[in-house]
Amino acid sequence: MDDLTARPLLDSVVISATSEIKRRRERFSARSLVAWQVGAHGNKVELSTFADDVRSALNVRRADIQFTKFHPEDFFITCSNQSDRDAILRQPRLATASGRDESLHGIPARFRYHARLCLEGIPMHARTDEAAAKIIGRKCSIHYVEEYSRRGNYNRTFDLWIWTDEPRAIPRGGPFSLTSADEEGLSMDILLPDLEPHRNPPPSEPKEG
Template sequence: MVLGDPNTRPEEETIFVPNSFDLERDARDWEECTLVPWAMHLPRGAGARDIEALLLHDLHLRRGNVYVTVHQPEPFLIRFENSAHCAEARRRGRFTGNGIEIHLRRWRNLSRALGMRIFFRVRLYLDGIPEHAWTPDIVERVIGHRCALQCINTDQPTDTRHIDLWAWTANPSDIPKRVWLVFTHRPTDKSSVVVVTREQELLERWQQCLRFEVFLHIGVVEDYTAASHDLHGAVSNPEAFKPIRRPYFWRYGLLDGAPAEATSRFPARLPKPPCVQEERRQDRPGQERNQELARWDAAQDDVRGGEGRHRGDGHARKQGDFIWPRRCDDDDSDNEYTHPGRGGYESRRSHVRLEADGVRRERTRSPRKRDSEFRG
């Protein structure tokens, strides 16, 4: 068994395609201009061209006014260019000639369709789609296997962190947490994301692609399954059926449900600009003096056998029965900050910290208001 064998392929998949005015117009046009046989007799060797010739002769039409193609499950599909010609052929119903006898009926768009109801509405946040691909077509491709797009809420001129949308789904648990958006090469219009070789023979044997990691975050799930027990009542009085709303937390660059200590792949941290660091050095003329004192305390600590005021790294140390706290200038790192996509758990740590020796110390200033965790 190798890749591509029937036993290696999935049994089924669902693709959601939002209906549109153009699709409905085309469906109506096909129903008005298309017929299929419901009973017929053909001599051996007769086919679509013979049926087309019979219709052209009996209806006094010119070539190009009607097309007959081999079809499935009906054996033939008869498409007229003019709805009036189709109506005349449907009125006559039966055509005979050259040993052919065929009975026609109207083609129906919904003859093989099955009904389906969807009772879950979800608010999705697409995190990771490149900005040049922010189009409704790309969004529908990303979520189309599990969701039907309802509307897009994102205001792109002011917020390009994620794409915010509402969609319908048969089962929220089937929505993947991550998808890979792959851009391929199209030889017909000579478009390529990466130029690897100009040899046409190699381009026909393999594809050089680029893929982007896209996270699908679920912010809110609205459950309408209660309406399925009384559909007639839900239709006549929709206000009586309120959905069950379940909000969820999510973080940029991480799978939904990731551990609290998890961090996004990139960017993890961004350094402060060099000019800001230089200004802060100038604002602290005593910083070098503090470092000298720390080194001196560490040396004295080694002389006294490990019981100095402070350790050289700025942590609290124990001297006899007294515990010296950390210096206030070591409270936070001034050269780093928490990126909004990193996880945001540092901004939600308790305002009270415990030192390595169990000392309880209150913060001397408020935590930063950088929140990358979202609800709903």
């Protein structure tokens, strides 16, 4: 087994904002808010207790609102529509709540280098944005894939443009492995009543590739 004590303490990762990420950002910005408890024992309040209190105080149906634990605040609330979320924020009884702000615990970053990469040796059926993102490494973000590469009109290389602040971190080459297919998971955009924790059994054997 690998020595887990050798894991890096900190690392940075850059990813592209995909259409799914953009949809979720817009959805959470319009319908979600964060809330927290006041006092020394605020973080010990049960999620079900907080949810029942908010539904009762604001007269919101169970099917129209979802509550989850959240860090570093205490609770993350998602409404089925923006009007319910706005009504909650106007309630004086819920003073310890605010609209979701993705920059609250983030650090602004700027990527200075825009580079074109031509990737060789990728099988035709594996020429996807996901595969390219793995190959170029954690310090890069895909800007776009050249249209002729996306359409398969030119197959010698898979050509794309990236943003990065560390061009020296782009690998020169390496092995490329494709694992056996996994069962497809559920869509991330599902209705509120179905957003419950789903526990899958751990794999019993190593992944083959």
